[in-house]
Amino acid sequence: GEDVEQSLFLSVREGDSSVINCTYTDSSSTYLYWYKQEPGAGLQLLTYIFSNMDMKQDQRLTVLLNKKDKHLSLRIADTQTGDSAIYFCAEPFSGGYNKLIFGAGTRLAVHP
C-alpha cells in the first residue's frame, strides 16, 4: 500500500532557507500536496504539484518533484518565525475517492 515518509524535525535560523523532504510510494499519483498545521489548528493547504511537473514556485515556496526517485521537497525561502509549524506531505490513495495518505509530518522550528 501507499506510504509517505518524512523526517520528523528541522531547525533553521530565521532568514535561512528550509528544505523539507518527503518520499512516497505510489507512482500513479496525479497530484502531491503540502499542508501546514500550526498549533491547535487544522491543516492549511500550502501548495501542490501535478505529477507531470518537476518544479513549482509560489512566492517563497518552491516544490521539487523527482518522479524517478519518488521524492518530493518543499523549500521555504527566507524562513520566518511565523513559518514554525508542522508540515505534512500527502499523496492520494490510488484505490479510493478523496483519501489522502499523509506522512508523519516535519516539525519546523525557526530560531532567531
Add this chain to the structure above:
Amino acid sequence: KAGVTQTPRYLIKTRGQQVTLSCSPISGHRSVSWYQQTPGQGLQFLFEYFSETQRNKGNFPGRFSGRQFSNSRSEMNVSTLELGDSALYLCASSSWGGNGDTQYFGPGTRLTVL
C-alpha cells in the same frame, strides 16, 4: 467564500458515551472526508461521503459512523467511547472528490475522552 467549519471545536466526554461531530463544507463542495489525528498514529482516514453516499471507508471499528445530508453537511458519530478515541477529528471538503481534487480542511474538533 467561507471555509470548512466544524462544530463543536472542543468536546470532553467520558468512556462509554457517544458523540456527534458536525462539518459544513465549502459552499458548492459535495465531497466530505473525515480524518482522525493522534500523536501516535498521525493522520488516518475515516471515511468519505459524496451526494449522501459513503464511497470510501478507512480501517476503523463500526463504532465510527457518519452520514451526509442533502446540503452536503456531514456528521460523524462515535459510540461507546474509549480512551483511545481522544484525538483531533478533521473534516475536509472538495468539489467532486476524484483523484486530483484538492481537499480543504476545517479547524478540527478536539475530543477528549476521560
